[in-house]
Structure formats: C-alpha cells, structure tokens
Amino acid sequence: MAGLRTELETLLEGVRLGEIEPAHALELLAELPYRDLGFARVDVHRELRQGAPEAVLGEGKTPAQVAAIVTALLEGGAGSVLVTRASDERARAVWVARSLPEIRGIVVMVSAGTSDGPVLHEARIRAMLLGVEVVVHEDCGVAGLHRLAAVLPDLARADCVVVVAGMDAALASVVGGLVACPVIGVPTSVGYGSADGGRTALNAMLCSCAAGLAVVGIDDGFGAGTIAARIARASGTPA
Amino acid sequence: MAGLRTELETLLEGVRLGEIEPAHALELLAELPYRDLGFARVDVHRELRQGAPEAVLGEGKTPAQVAAIVTALLEGGAGSVLVTRASDERARAVWVARSLPEIRGIVVMVSAGTSDGPVLHEARIRAMLLGVEVVVHEDCGVAGLHRLAAVLPDLARADCVVVVAGMDAALASVVGGLVACPVIGVPTSVGYGSADGGRTALNAMLCSCAAGLAVVGIDDGFGAGTIAARIARASGTPA
Amino acid sequence: MAGLRTELETLLEGVRLGEIEPAHALELLAELPYRDLGFARVDVHRELRQGAPEAVLGEGKTPAQVAAIVTALLEGGAGSVLVTRASDERARAVWVARSLPEIRGIVVMVSAGTSDGPVLHEARIRAMLLGVEVVVHEDCGVAGLHRLAAVLPDLARADCVVVVAGMDAALASVVGGLVACPVIGVPTSVGYGSADGGRTALNAMLCSCAAGLAVVGIDDGFGAGTIAARIARASGTPA
Amino acid sequence: MAGLRTELETLLEGVRLGEIEPAHALELLAELPYRDLGFARVDVHRELRQGAPEAVLGEGKTPAQVAAIVTALLEGGAGSVLVTRASDERARAVWVARSLPEIRGIVVMVSAGTSDGPVLHEARIRAMLLGVEVVVHEDCGVAGLHRLAAVLPDLARADCVVVVAGMDAALASVVGGLVACPVIGVPTSVGYGSADGGRTALNAMLCSCAAGLAVVGIDDGFGAGTIAARIARASGTPA
Amino acid sequence: MAGLRTELETLLEGVRLGEIEPAHALELLAELPYRDLGFARVDVHRELRQGAPEAVLGEGKTPAQVAAIVTALLEGGAGSVLVTRASDERARAVWVARSLPEIRGIVVMVSAGTSDGPVLHEARIRAMLLGVEVVVHEDCGVAGLHRLAAVLPDLARADCVVVVAGMDAALASVVGGLVACPVIGVPTSVGYGSADGGRTALNAMLCSCAAGLAVVGIDDGFGAGTIAARIARASGTPA
Amino acid sequence: MAGLRTELETLLEGVRLGEIEPAHALELLAELPYRDLGFARVDVHRELRQGAPEAVLGEGKTPAQVAAIVTALLEGGAGSVLVTRASDERARAVWVARSLPEIRGIVVMVSAGTSDGPVLHEARIRAMLLGVEVVVHEDCGVAGLHRLAAVLPDLARADCVVVVAGMDAALASVVGGLVACPVIGVPTSVGYGSADGGRTALNAMLCSCAAGLAVVGIDDGFGAGTIAARIARASGTPA
C-alpha cells in the first residue's frame, strides 16, 4: 500500500516540479510496475509493494511459460519464487530461494489426516518463504481426541494456527474452541461421496461456531500460508 | 415381518382347507390391513406387524384429515398415536398415549445447541412412545469441549446415542469417537448462509471418520427416535 | 468409552498417590494412546477402547505409508487390520486377521443390483471381522418384487439389515416397510446421469417413509458394516 | 399437426389461385391463429390443431389477466378451459367445461400419500377434460406394500398409469415393475429436508430401473394429465 | 400384470384343490420367476409378464458377468437380448435377436445435433426390438428452423415422437408445440460448461410449456425406446 | 472512459502548472466524483462519464435511503433517475425523467409469456431512458410458433433484440436463429419446480447453439435494457 501510494506521490511531485510531463506521467503509470511477456504481465514489484515474494500458479500454463515467468521474476530481483500446482502430485510446490526474510512469529499447522499432507506442505513452504517459524502436526483427527493432546503445548504458543482438514472438518471447530489466536481453515478435497470434492469441509468450516476462524479456498495451501504468515509476522516477536 | 408372513400363511391355509375361496383370498389380501378413508389408507395393523405405533405426518394435510386419520388409528386399537409437524413450531409433535410398551434399554440424546431443541424433543417423544428410557443433554457443542465432559457418564451407559446437531455437526464426530455403541446422527436445519438448510450438517455427518455412525434425514427427529429405540430395545435390559 | 475413562482415573489416582508428577501426567496423557509415524498418528488402542479393530483408508496414501501403518497396528497387537479403498477396483478391501471375536448376532445384507457388489462386500468383510454372521442376497431390485420373496425368511431372522442400492434406492423403502429390526442403507454411486454419483440414492433413502432406517455415506460399505455389526452383536445371541 | 399443415396448404392454394396476394398471405400467416390481448397472445386454435383444450397458468398473472384470457378462449369457441395454479392452495385448478370429448381409454392414477392430493387432482381434471376415464387411488406408499394390493385389478386394465409421489418416489419403481402399459411419473414437492422440494423424487424416478416410465416436471399434474390422456385415447377403446 | 396375477391365482387355486401345500406355495412364489447366478437374479419371465425382452446394463459388470446373464436369458427362451453401455463408445448397444414381435405402430425419432447420435441409436435399437417401425431424423436443431421442415410429414404420421437433444433442448418444445401425439424427450450430456452434463437439457424439457411431453433420464435412450414403443404399439396399426 | 481520462489529465496538468499541490491533487481525486451520504457514495458523474443516467437498486435499502440517493442524483444534475426493485411487485420500476437523450436506434423486446411482463417492462423503461425506440411483443412462446410470425417484420428492423423468457427459454434459441443482429437474453424466475428460480432458463440460454446471443442475470431487465440500448444507439440511425 505504502509503496503504491509513494510511487503515485513521487510521480505527482515530479509533475509539479516540471520534471515529468503529464502525458509522460500517464505512460509511466501504465508501464512501470510489470514486465510484459506477451502471454503474461509479470508483476516484478509486488515483493516491494506487499512484502510477499511473487508466486506462480503452474496449472494451465506450459512449462515454457512458467520458466519464462520465473526468469523474469528472478531478473526483477525476487528473493524467492514459488511455483504451485507443478506436475508431481505429491510435492506439487517447487521453489527457488535466494534470500529469505528474517524469521518473525510462529505458525502452527495441524492436519486431520495423512491424506491432507500435500496441501499442508504447500502452506508450510509458502509461510516459510515469507519468514515465519512453522511447526507441523499431521493426522490429529477428532475421532481420537487424545491424538490432539500432544499438540496443545504448541497450540498455546502459536501466533496463528492453520487447520488443514477434509470431509467433515470437525478438527477446525475443536481447535477453534481451544485457542485464542486467529485460526485459518483449509478445507481439502480428500475423501469420496458426500465429501463432495471438499465442499462439505468448506461449508462445515464456514458455519463452525468456533470464533476467530476464517477460511481459504479448497486445497488452497498457498493462500493459507500467505495470510497465516502475515498475521504471525505482524504479531510475533523475532526468533 | 412375522406378522405379514403369518397372515399370508393363515390365508393360504384357509384356502387349502377349502374355508376360503381363492378369489375371496385375493380380496382379503387387498382389503385387510388398512382402512380406506378416501384420501388416506390407514395402516391399522402396523403396530402389530412392526412393533411401532403408527405416526402421522401433519405437514401437507388439513386438520380435518389429520383428525380423521388419528381417529381411525385409535379405533383400530393403537396404543399411542404421534402427530409430527403439527402447527405450533416450537412443540411440533402432538401425541395421544393409551398404553405404552414396557421400558427396555437406554437412549442418550445430545444436542449441539439450544436451537436444536425441537428436533431433539421430537426424537425424545418418539423413542419414549416406543418404550425406552431417554436421557437428554442439550447444548454440548464442541467449541467448548468441557461442556461435553458432564455427559460422559451417561454416554458410557447408553445402548444407543442420538446426536442432534446443525451447521458443521462436529459434535457427531467427537461423540462417535468416544463411544462403542451405535450412534444415530440427526442433522438440523439450524443456522443461515453456509449451513444451507442442514445440508452441510448432513454431509459432514455422512463423511465423519467416526465409525459406528449412521444418519437420518435433516430435522428428522422422528426417524432417529424410531431406529434408536429399536436398537436400544433389542440390546438393552428391562428397566 | 470405559477404556478412556479408566485411563484418566488411573492417571489421576497415580497423581493422588504421589506416584506421578502432575507435569508428567500431562505428558503421559499426550503421548500414550498412539504411535507417531510422522505422517500418521496410529491409534493402537482403539480396539481395546471401542471394541473395533483399526482400519486404514488406502485412498490418498502411498503404499509405503499404508504398509507402515498396518505394521504399527499389528505390532500394537491388533487382532485384524482392514485396508479399504486398496487399488484393485473390484476387490477394494484387503485384510489381515489373526484372531476374530466370537460370532454373535446376524446381519442380512441385500443389494439392488449386481453392480452394487463391491460396496456390499466391503460391508460384509468389515462386519465379519467384527464378529457377526453375515447373510448376503444380491440383485433384489424392486422392479421384480418376486425376486425379493426368497429373501423374506432371512430378513425375518436378522438382528440388523443392510440395504445396498444405487439409483432410486427404492429397495430400502420396500425392505424398511417389511422388517421390524433396524435397517442401515448404503447408497451407491452406481448409474449415470440423474443417478448423480449416488446423491439421488442417498437423498431417496434419507426421505424414505419407512421407519427404522438410517443411512451411511455414498459407497461407504465400511461404515455400514461397522454400525450393523455393533447393532447385531448387542442384540443377537451367540452363534 | 394436420391442422397447421392444412392452413398452410390452404393459404398457398389461395395464393396460387390468385385469390390471395403474397403480401397479404404473410399478414394472414402472422395474424390468424391467435388473439392479441396486448399482454397475451391467446392461441384460440390449439384445440383444433392439437386436440387439446387451451389451459391457462394462473401463476404470475393478475386475476384480470386470467379472466381476459379465459374470456377470449371461450369466445374463440373452446369446449373447456382449465386454469391451473389458481389461488386456493388445496384446489388449485379451476375449470369451465361446455362440451367434452367422447370418453375413450382408461388412465389409472395412484399417489403415494395424502399430501400428494392436489397434484393428483390437477392431473385428474386435466385428463378428464381431454376425454378419458380416470380411476384414482390415493395413499398407496410402498412402506405398506399390502396397501397397493387393492389397486392391482385397476392397474391391470389401465391404458396408462400415472404415479404421483414425492420424497423417495419408490412407488414409481414398484408400479413400473408390475405393469406393461406406459407409466407417467409426477414427482411432488411434498416433504422437507432431503426431499429438496421434489428434486429427490424427480431424480429417483429418472433413474428408476423400471422400464416404460417417463416423467414430467415437479408438481406438474397438468402435464401428466395431458400426456396420459393422449396415450390412453390413442390406445383405448370408447367407453 | 396379467401374467403376475395369473400365476398368483393359479397358485392359490392349486392350494385350494389340495394340490399344493401352503408351505410349498410360499417356496414356489419365492423361487419360480428368476434364475439365481449368485451375483445376479435373472428375471427370465419378464418378456412374458411385461411384453418386453430383458435387457442388460453393461456398466458396472464384468464381461464374464454380462455373458453369464445373457446366456441365462437366452436359455430362458428370450426372443432377443439387448446389452446397453457396452464398451465401444460410439455403438454402445449390442444385441442378439432370435425372434422379433410383429411390427405395429410408428415412432419418429429426431435429434438436435450429430453428437446426439449414440443416444438416439440406443433408443432406435430398443424400440426396434420391441416391434415398432422407427423413422430417424438427425441434426434438426432449432437454430435453423427450416431444417425441421422436412421432418414435418413424418411427424404427422407418428404414433409417438422421441426428441433427443442436449444443451438447451429447445427442439423438444418446438416439436412438442407442433404435434398432437405423445412426445418423449431424452436429454443428452452433449456440450460443456453450462450444459452441465445434461442437467440443463433435462430441466429445460421438464419445464417446457409444450403439452404432451414427458421425459426420461439423461442419455437414457433405452428408456425412451421402451416407453415410445409401448405407446406406439398400443395405438398404432399393424404394418 | 474519455471523461475519467480527461479528469486525470486535467488534474495532472494543474499539478504541472503549479496550480494544484500534489497533496491536494490526491484529495481531489478522492473527493470529486461522488457525494458521500454516509451510508452511500452517490456517483453523480456517471451520466457524464458513461453516457448512462444513474439508477438505484431499491432492494435492501430503506425508503429514506432511496429518497436521499435520488435527491442527491437530481441535485447533481441527473437527466433521469430510475429506481428498480421498488416495492409494488407488478410495476417494480419507478423513475423521474427531466430530460432524455435524443432517440437513436431500435430495440425489439419479445417475451415468451405474460408472466415475464414485469421484467420486460423494467428493460423497456431502462432502454427508453437511455434514448432508444423500444418495440415490445409479449407472449410469443415457441409452443405456438405461429405467434412469433407477426413479430418477424419488427425483428427484421431491430438494431438489437431482447428476449425475455423463463422455464426452458426456447424462445431465445429460436429468435437467435432467425436474426442477424445481437440478441440479449434475459432469463426470468417464472415457473415452479424444475424452472428452479430461473436457473434452467439461464443455463438453457447460455448453451443455446444460436450464435450472437449473450445473457444477463436472472430477472435483470435493467441490465438487458442498458446493454441493448448501448448496442442500438451505437449502430442505429437517429429517429
């Protein structure tokens, strides 16, 4: 925000001082903040503007297109680039990291079952690249509440908790009722039949009576990692 | 079952003995087990045949139609008659009981919230009329797990547990993970938006990973009371 | 239930006697009842606690993960282990049985069509491992009511009936109207177009007017076998 | 069909004979077969063209609009006019009959429950106005198969059977499996929750495995009466 | 119908005469009308009872199961056997015909587009096996109304019309407005996006304002062929 | 578009000339083009910027809020103001017109049935206020194709056609196949059951095979009137 506003003010100031022609200012406004690859307009300044390294959704793009975008971002000075929905299904995220932000704040991520793993790990990598400590606990489903007990000490020190769960997603409500920090739910498309490709988990999370819970899209580990890291970094202390 | 088979055998035996003409047997088969009110064919023998008193769905019938059906059932010798979906919303079930079966077995019914009350009570009345002890605990939602703790001793002695819950219905999974007896889930239409008129609760219960859980239709306290009572009576000891 | 409560009481008693430090008690509570494989927390005590051998959902797990979990369960003393949704489509369930419970109670399972076979057999194996006698009748759809007639004697002696049916699932209503014991419906994803992946069968079963019917998720033979066996064992006599 | 073709041939013949100017022929084609009331184009010739008296959907029209349309139809010579979805809920159909076709063929109409009454009666009135004998049996749901037994003799002499049923609509499959004549299913919006406003009944009928069954829209007694009467009149003998 | 009733009366008469023991009569009722292959109960008498040769849904069955069922039907005396949903996609129906009924009545089948072909041909084969003359017109979509004009003479002589159409299915309404005989609509799953796998076509047909139209399930050429042939045979004259 | 760009250029020019302080320019940009009523930010310049008079959606606003917004718009110099979804159901649109644009171009609006009237009239009023000639033909459903014939001459001279239709919306495909100008479809929520509140009509229009057809939201006469008028004004000749 600050970045965008600053650019705008700088531009206007340049115009006021006569250093920039108004017509040229319009051109600058239109051309500056991205690189045009024809099939893509790469936003090389987002890292500066929003404090988050650019990421590339691999799905629906050819490998050559992905490679060209990643190259443009690295040439634009990106500290790291994350490619999500890359082809190998169980490790769908691929990333390059040249420099990472100083770690600040703790995100605890819990999943209901082993099958939620790929989504949880996408969230984990995204949050890690944004500069937070990530603590992971897998397979904590509520059908055996005692399995959740070992997680309590970590939940107690979290700045933000991410719950990854499919099917009935009951874990989100149970965790949401136990902690006082913000909770981000990630519904997953695990399961068959009435799981309905993750819609049941999504709707169940959305009408959970646990306060302090917000939700991202089905299987959207990337989105969960992003907001969880922002929350944790803002409220957490440096490691 | 036994009843239907017996009637059929009796009829065939009468035919064999020459006491009943085949043509007449067909008529008897067609006419015997119900009373035809024109707009309704009242099944006055179901109580004998299935061990369950007849019940009347009030919705979609005029008061006069309901009254005529109830009268026919009582004249047919029904021990009790239950009218569901009667007009007053908070006490939708109305019933007449002349004689109840001896009590046998225990059903424990828990609800997630106060608003699930009407459905829970429909289940309670139905089960009571079928001859079981019913123990009720309302407002035990998982957002405060400690509220469920007081219910544990009763859960431990249940022959069947009924869980009445709307929205994310997480209570069904949590209870289903704690008990070893059969659990019947009743999704309710409580809530707005993503609760989707009870569909979210229904789907969440259907894909719960808790074993030993089966589900009836949305808001169908009547159905839950019926099957829970059958389970408890078969496995329970007389009071 | 009893198991969980007993452990808790034992722990508290140990604390009272000064044998266990409170801080250590918390650790025990968190660590005792499962084995942590990293990607999975294996619940090795469920068999004791709920009387049901552990089962493993194969879907969404690698073969290596499944093997590791099965090994952990057997090392934990499991009498049998059932893996559902294993890869071969027509015999999706795989199991190991070292010791089975004494047989008690009868479950009758009927299917509407030949294509419902895999789901019916998943239910059959699950119930068998839990210790009940299972009687199976396939292809009894209502379009030829006479095909159901031969099943009547077995229906009459069942402690619980399981109806496996897709498409319009009319068989559930017809069977539900004939028997006095609890009926568990399993909607299947058989059929195309308006069968809607099993949703039509599911909804049809849920709004059946047959009393005493409850339903599990689409194609969930495992869940049906579990609750049917629990019902039959509680009410049935030893074989 | 024949009517429309005849008009077109007559018009062309008139043009060939020089009796009608081509430009005028176009005008005639555009103006002839209806009366324009501004808000409605009343098709006063449909009775001649298709052998079915015009009907008026009351829903979404003001009483004045309905009255104007009915008047136009009667002035156009209609033998009868049927207004569906008129305001009084339990007798939604209103009709005027000046002359009815000679009766030909038999339609048997069965409903699953008392609440299906209004839809059944809309079908009955429509079929009656089209000139068939209609035999009605209400409340024949499959949960008590014996209630269907009395209907068997009438089913045996039907030229077409109409099954009116909501919720799981199992009656359609059962009846469809018993008869050899065409069966028209009418799903109704009776019931709550999983009945889903009639969609469950509709889908169940559509994927019934009973051969010889086709379906009209939810609650569309009018449509069922129309096609059933056409089928019965074509195949039936005069009364 | 007649068949079933006759068997029942014969059985009762035998019992009355002392020729059949009641207990044996029950056995006969249960065992007579099908052959039990274990995985299937083959209804070898349906052809006699309902006038329609048996058909086998290939989907969800192994080739060996299909072969066994076909063999049983032919051994049971079937005049023809139709296997639908066999593996080759563009000619999904396979059939064996030893003797066909005498042809009686005319069914005209029109499709909206070339892609509707496989469904139309399934309907055509089914109707042909049932003994009607079938006239086919493909690719008559309403976007070019003139393409429908050539079909008018055939529509005029039809005893029943089948309209096969996907996407918006407007052809069903247009044809339904032109003819006076019964019309059977078959929605197809042709198209992408908003065609929604045929649901749009299905719903559009169901709320068509054309009178005399009833609908079968999505892509259910078999069902359409069955009811259309029944209608045409009942009303048509021998060829 | 031009307007927005001009304002921006003017502002930058003022800054360049030193007439406007950059900080003040930002304030101007933020404050200029609307009036803040607290609960609403009234866009008083849209008429200049987009050539369309402002309109107010009455639904969800109190009468006082609507009145305040209309007043603000008139004080801002609006030539006309249209309030849609006002309370009286059959004439839902209310409007004030002080000056209307010169008429240019012809829009022909046809509806399938009388019940589509309110939506058609909302479209008509909107288009009229935008300055086009509007020709209306109601009740032209395809079940009587001849009713459409009279409309042909008007369709032939249209610059844009609007088709208002509910249920199966077949009229859109038929009209779309006849004309060469752009067609805008408006699905309506007319009908019950499978009409599904207008979704069937919407989906049917979206997968119509008629080229040159685009669609607005269900019952959105306002949107249809807007785009139709824009199309017609751009291509039409002055009246």
Add this chain to the structure above:
Amino acid sequence: MAGLRTELETLLEGVRLGEIEPAHALELLAELPYRDLGFARVDVHRELRQGAPEAVLGEGKTPAQVAAIVTALLEGGAGSVLVTRASDERARAVWVARSLPEIRGIVVMVSAGTSDGPVLHEARIRAMLLGVEVVVHEDCGVAGLHRLAAVLPDLARADCVVVVAGMDAALASVVGGLVACPVIGVPTSVGYGSADGGRTALNAMLCSCAAGLAVVGIDDGFGAGTIAARIARASGTPA
C-alpha cells in the same frame, strides 16, 4: 432475417404466378437451405442469411464427420469455416479462410490471466473471421490494478470489449465500470476447488453491478467472438 423473408416472399410470388405448385413449394421449403449428410444437416446458406460464416463444433464428432461437414460447407461456397474444440488442447480452433469480410469496427479483448489464453484466442479468431479489428491484452487481473492501466487507451477506442476471466472474474466488473461501450464477459473454467469449473466466474459476472455487461457460456470464446463482432461491425467505422 432479410434473407429468410426474401426466400419466403420469392416462393410465395412463384406460387402466385403459377410457376410453383403449392405441393412443390412445401417440398422446396423443406429441402432448400441445407445439405443432408445423414448424420448432419449442413446449413450452407447461413452465411448469406445471417452474415456469419458457418462453424463446426468438433466435440462429439468423429474426424471423418467433421471433414465431411467442412467439405460440404466449402462446396456450398463458404468464405471461411471455423472448427472449434478440435483435439489439440492449447490451440483448439482450426480454420480455413478463402475470403474475409472487409474489416469494420474494433473489439478489444482482455484476459485476467495467462491460463485464459485458449478461450481468448478462440474468441479472437472467430471475431477476425467475421471482419473486425481485434486488439488483445492478456493477464490484466485486478490483483495488480496497475497492469490494467496500459490497456486504458485501447479500451477508450473500442466499439465492444470482451473480458475473458475465470475464478472470481472481478476484471469484468472493473472493466465494466470504466467503459461506455457494450462489454461481453466470458467466464472460464480456469482454477480448482471453489472456481467450480467456471460457475463462480459465470455467476459473478451475471451479478456484477457494472452496467452494460452481458455474458456468454463458460469457455465459450466462439459465442463471445460472434456477438462482439456483430456489435462492433454495426457501430464501427470501416478500417
């Protein structure tokens, strides 16, 4: 329109002059405007009648069928033929162009992301074949509003704008709020989970509060190209 009317008038005039027999006129009407390939009725006159070259939907047709149809169209004199949904996924459209109309009017097409490319290009090719200048801007999503800035000058000179966007389709609302010409939205099936195969984008566009926006079906670049070209050609000036 004009074309169809002219043919009809010519035919009637021929009949009036005695040059054409009425019976023969009917045959001509039925046979003239298409070629019957058996599986397809090829509309060789549409180009004359509607000013749009014929196009062929490849999906659901065999290559041989497509080839035969294209040949028939070219033999019928088509200036160009476009085959959509051909097999290669990233360039799904294939076309033959012998003569193109004179260019007239400008369509600007913008997409939200790189993955929307194939749909955008289908629209581009279709519009180009219809004779308009097409200007394309890809990857202008609103998450970086500045990327849209460079497009403003082109938007300002458009006769029609096409917005191609999946997921939340916010670009359609933003563009719709900026321009004064008609906007055609094309929702795409890009994305996973809550994108719901394009339904979310479709619904979002349909309830956009931007005036002057109409929508085609999901991924229907062909339809968008068609209506956009019609709008632009009618309002635009020759190049």
Add this chain to the structure above:
Amino acid sequence: MAGLRTELETLLEGVRLGEIEPAHALELLAELPYRDLGFARVDVHRELRQGAPEAVLGEGKTPAQVAAIVTALLEGGAGSVLVTRASDERARAVWVARSLPEIRGIVVMVSAGTSDGPVLHEARIRAMLLGVEVVVHEDCGVAGLHRLAAVLPDLARADCVVVVAGMDAALASVVGGLVACPVIGVPTSVGYGSADGGRTALNAMLCSCAAGLAVVGIDDGFGAGTIAARIARASGTPA
C-alpha cells in the same frame, strides 16, 4: 488456551497434594466451566479463557431463552454481551457493555454497497467490544473505482481490513491487491437471481487471486469482527 491448561494443571496439583479426591476432580472438570440452564449450557469462563466476551445467537431461540442466557453471562461477570440475529432486521445486533478492553490496533471495514450495511455493522460492533479502533467506509463498489480512492489512506494504516460485499464481491480482490495486511472477506446475501443467496460472493472471494485473503460465512459479520479484532490486537499498538 492458557486458561484451560492452567485449570487442568491446578486440578492435577490439587490431586497430587491430596487436597482433591480423584473422583471429585472428575466431577469438577465436568461441572466447573459453565452454568446449566437446562436448554443451554452457558460458558461463563470463555471471556477468561479466550479473551473474547461471550455472544448469543438470537436466531432459533425464544426471547425468554435469550434473556436467561444473557442474565447468566452477566451474573458470571461478563464485561459485555452481544446478541446477534435479534429480531429487528436493520439493526440485528443488540449488546450490553459494562467494561471494554483497552483499545489496541486498527480494523478498517469497507462495504461494496449500502445494502451490506447490517452485516458491516454487526462486524463493527463485535470488533469494538473486543477492543479495537474500527474505521468504516460504506458503498465503495468497484464499478466506480474512484469511490475507493478516498479510502486509500485508511487502508494504509490498517492492521487488518474487513471487506463486506455481496453479488460478485469484486471489491475483495481489488482491496486484497492493494494492501499488505491480512484481509477478511464477508460475503453477503444481498442481491437476487445469480447472487444465489450469497454463494456467488462466497465462491468469488474464495477463488480470488489476491493473496492474504481469508473468508468467513455468508452474512457472518460476527465472525469477521472476531478474527479481525484478534489480528489487529495482536499486531497493533495501543491507541
């Protein structure tokens, strides 16, 4: 969290010291943290445990039930009590505040339209009771991007932004692309037709490509206020 853990440790310590009997400890655990009103179990300690004052969902409860619960909470020492979904539709939230937490952090709330007001205000009141500064901007829809300009300075200083929007919810994506702090989206049920009761807005927000956005349920201002306040308080500085 800390609270729950502390109570448990205190209890165990008391047991260790012999001050509390184990059996009594179990009773304490079950009875302590709520008051049982029969129809409700009031959680009087949640304020201590989670730092959030208790709130009561008015929907589905009688006024007497609401009053009893509020009284219990105040008697339990609550600093404030918020009742949501109270009867008056435009000011659905009612609250009592005796003491509020010290203000810490800033939440900026923007809505797309005036009709989103009630939901926005529920969020505002909830956040205010939790102790944050709330800045509100209503009616900032993207169809007039300039209306959003005035909000930029406030967005720049926010610790968390809440976007309240119905229909296409494009505002969430636009705002999400401008700010670097966490954004909470609240889809609203404003609008008709394709708005689909808020589902379109919900899905659009869930598949927004703006990073750092999470979503609560439809119309759930309460949930948004809760999580936004938690985020802002953790990261913000005291006022």
